[in-house]
Amino acid sequence: MRRRQEELKRWHWVYTATCFRLDHRCQKGRHKNKLRAIITERSYVATRGGVEALMPQLYYEARVRGMAQAERVLVIADGAVWIWNLVKDRFTDALQRLDLFHANAYLWAVANELHGKGSLQARQWVKPLLRQIRNDKVADCLLYTSDAADE
Numbered sequence: 359m360r361r362r363q364e365e366l367k368r369w370h371w372v373y374t375a376t377c378f379r380l381d382h383r384c385q386k387g388r389h390k391n392k393l394r395a396i397i398t399e400r401s402y403v404a405t406r407g408g409v410e411a412l413m414p415q416l417y418y419e420a421r422v423r424g425m426a427q428a429e430r431v432l433v434i435a436d437g438a439v440w441i442w443n444l445v446k447d448r449f450t451d452a453l454q455r456l457d458l459f460h461a462n463a464y465l466w467a468v469a470n471e472l473h474g475k476g477s478l479q480a481r482q483w484v485k486p487l488l489r490q491i492r493n494d495k496v497a498d499c500l501l502y503t504s505d506a507a508d509e
Contacts, residue, residue, distance in 0.1 A: 373412040374404040377419045379428075409440055417448050425449070436460040461491055 359366055378400035385393040401423065403415040425431055431452040435441040437460050445452055456464075465484050473479035 370406050371408075372404055372406055373409060374402060375412065375416045375419075376400050376402050377416070377423045377425075379423055409444065413444055413448060420449070437464065458491065462488060 378397050382399040383395045383397045386396045401419055403412065403419050405411040405415060420431075431449050432455065433441075433445045433449060433452045434455050434457045435445075437456050442454060445454055465487055466480075469480035469484040470476070473483055
């Protein structure tokens with residue numbers, strides 16, 4: 359349709375998820391002089407049928423991968439409320455974390471709103487927060503951003 363310069367008239371959301379076990383990873387390659395973790399075995403589920411269709415697929419796949427025997431389960435997501443609600447429903451004891459890509463995007467959106475898009479002040483505000491997140495000091499970042507929101 360794009361080649362014919364036709365407008366796309368409708369979109370289809372595709373809901374996807376991936377499952378893997380932490381013991382299915384190895385250290386390989388380098389990024390900024392650190393070994394990177396590489397996942398050696400994972401699976402995916404996907405559907406255009408919406409959240410209701412995705413959850414049973416994901417739950418089944420997680421159980422096939424050993425979730426029922428796992429000591430800990432970690433769910434990493436983009437921050438959508440419906441995901442957290444589903445996790446609470448199906449994976450009650452799972453740890454939940456926001457993925458770094460979306461944390462980065464959300465913090466930049468706040469920085470640009472507070473200090474002006476692309477401004478030096480926005481960069482100065484967001485860079486230490488991103489550093490805290492990358493250095494596994496998320497609690498410090500949350501305290502700082504909640505203090506800023508109160509101002």
